Amino acid sequence: MNGTQTLDGKTAIVTGAGRGLGRAMALALADAGASVALAARSKNQLEAVAVEVEHRGRRAIVVPTDVTDADAVQDLVDTTVAGLGGLDILVNNSGVIDSRSLLEQDPTEWDRVIATNVRGTYLATRAAGAHLVPQGSGKIINIASNFAFQGVVNHAAYCASKAAIVAFTRSMAVEWARFGIQVNALAPGYFATDMNAELRADPEALAKVLRAVPARRMGKAEELSPWLVLLAGPASDFMTGQTIVVDGGQTAR
Ligand SMILES: NC(=O)c1ccc[n+]([C@@H]2O[C@H](COP(=O)([O-])OP(=O)(O)OC[C@H]3O[C@@H](n4cnc5c(N)ncnc54)[C@H](OP(=O)(O)O)[C@@H]3O)[C@@H](O)[C@H]2O)c1
Incomplete structure (x- = not known):
């Protein structure tokens, strides 16, 4: 697997980029040559990641964004195009989990998980697509989960949200294939x-x-990022609508 292929000259948005897998994926895209717009709600975390991107010799902008807010997400795309000179890659990574049984879970918590994981992915895809479709190229990578494919006690909202992301990925892949846009997903298993x-x-x-x-x-995050870089680059030009599971074999059982 060539995880070091060049993304020179490409511009990416990564949501949930302030910590965890989003931070690692933003740095991997920068290592591969991309400029990166970093989005999440916690500005201080994004600013720390921006410094790491700039240490790699790439450009970064920090765009504090709540992905459930349509206006904020539109602003994220507009600011990226204006500030970094374009948009080629969108990584829909922002996500939250709730680990209560269905009867203990308040409907507000259900809504929070679905709004962040599903509505957030939809809003960013829609706003980015308005730029990518006329451009005639683009890569969208949605972060699902092995839980999309498994029933997990006390995680109904999260499992439903991640299964929705897999289905959304397939649908957008077939809707936008004719415009030269590839839409794929990564489904991580447990990562610390x-x-x-x-x-x-x-x-x-x-x-x-x-x-x-x-x-x-x-x-380890570095075991996920190379797959992201492949999906963000020309290796995936004839691959769309797929979900790559990286889970240490959990769903293969
Ligand atoms: N870690 C795992 O084992 C694992 C496994 C499978 C799938 N995943 C998926 O991988 C993705 C990243 O997870 P992680 O483990 O890195 O989690 P994490 O460390 O908790 O990071 C989640 C990121 O999402 C952002 N976020 C949450 N709500 C948001 C909102 N409303 N608007 C914008 N950003 C928001 C957070 O930033 P703010 O709070 O500052 O907004 C943070 O940057 C998620 O989609 C998760 O479901 C993780």
Whole structure:
């Protein structure tokens, strides 16, 4: 796998870029040559990642954005095109999880998960598409999850949101293939980030979870990023609507 192919001259938006997998993916795109617009709500985290991108000799802009807010997402795309001179790659990575049983979960929490994970992906795709469709090229990579393909106790909202992302990926792929736009998804398994900090702090719960992973460990961000770089570059020019699962074998069981 050639994870170091050049994205020289390309411009990417990464949502949820302030920490975790989004930060790692923004840095991988920069390593491959892209300029990066960094979006999330926490400005200080984005600013720290911008410094890391600039240390790699690439341009970065920080655009504080709540992906559930249509106006803010439109502003993200407009600011990127104006500030970085274009848009070629959108990574829809922002996401939240809720780990309560359905009866304990308030409808507000259900809505928060669906709004962030599904509406956020839809809004950013729509705003970016208005630029990419007339341009006649573009790469959209949506971050799903192995939970899109598995029933998981206490995670109905999250599983439903990630299955929606897989279905949305397929639909947008066929809708925009004629415009030279490829829409694919990555489905990570367990990767150590803030999202699962509580789980990792509980050795018994962690051991139980890892028993379901044939590799018997969590993934490292650098084991996900090369797939992102492939999907963001010419290697995926004839590949669209697909979801690549990177989960240590969890869904292969
Ligand atoms: N870690 C895993 O094991 C794993 C497994 C499968 C899939 N994933 C998926 O990978 C993606 C990244 O997860 P992660 O583990 O890196 O989680 P994380 O460390 O919690 O980071 C989540 C990112 O999303 C941003 N975000 C949350 N709500 C947002 C909103 N309303 N608007 C804009 N940005 C928002 C957060 O920034 P702010 O809070 O500052 O807005 C943060 O930058 C998610 O889609 C997640 O579902 C993760």
